Amino acid sequence: MNPRRKKRLGLILALFVGISATVGLMLYALNQNMDLFYTPTELVNGKPDGTKPEVGQRLRIGGMVVAGSVVRDSNSLEVSFKVADVGPQVTVIYDGILPDLFREGQGIVAQGVLVDATTIKAHEVLAKHDEEYMPPEVAEAMKKTHEPLQYTEQQKQGTGQ
Known part of the structure; x- marks a missing residue:
């Protein structure tokens, strides 16, 4: 093999290794930042394709805050x-100031880590804007597998707790 071909081959191999390493690092970084969305039913029973999150996995969960379930630590x-x-209920534990729009009976999306099969330690809680708005993932998931939500007149007027 002449020196010119050796140089080209070395350059092509170095370029291939560099591109492969870059793609591998990008995929690794994207995998670390990916949060999958679940409804409480999907979290407990698994998604239709059979996947269930593992303990320690980062995820987002969306649904309605169950009336009478909010417990605040006084200290x-x-x-x-x-x-x-x-369907099933999932417990969310959050250490921080909740959004102003957070209240029982309203839709939320919590982002955090799965602690056990039905408990999430959230690092962020988002509340929906009004009675008509619902995060797209929640709306789509509820359309697929659930009956439409029924709001009371108090909730529609924003005075219900």
């Missing part, structure tokens, strides 16, 4: 509450 900012769609 800290920790709050625990239950989230449900029309």
Whole structure:
């Protein structure tokens, strides 16, 4: 093999290794930042394709805050509450200040880590804007597998707790 071909081959191999390493690192970084969305029913029973999250996995969960389930720690900012769609309930533990629009009977999306099969330690809680708005993932999931939500007149007027 002449020196010119050796140089080209070395350059092509180096370029291939560099591109492969870059793609591998990008995929690794994307995998670390990916949060999958679940409804409470999907979290407990698994998604239709059979996948269930593992303990320690980062995820997002969306649903309605169950009335009477909000428990606040008097010595800290920790709050625990239950989230449900029309199936099982999942406990969310959050240490921080909840959004102003957070209240029982309203839709939320919590992002955090799965602690056990039905408990999530959230690091972020988002509340929906009004009675008509619902995060797209929640709306789509509820359309597929659940009956439509029924709001009371108090909830429609924003005075219900």
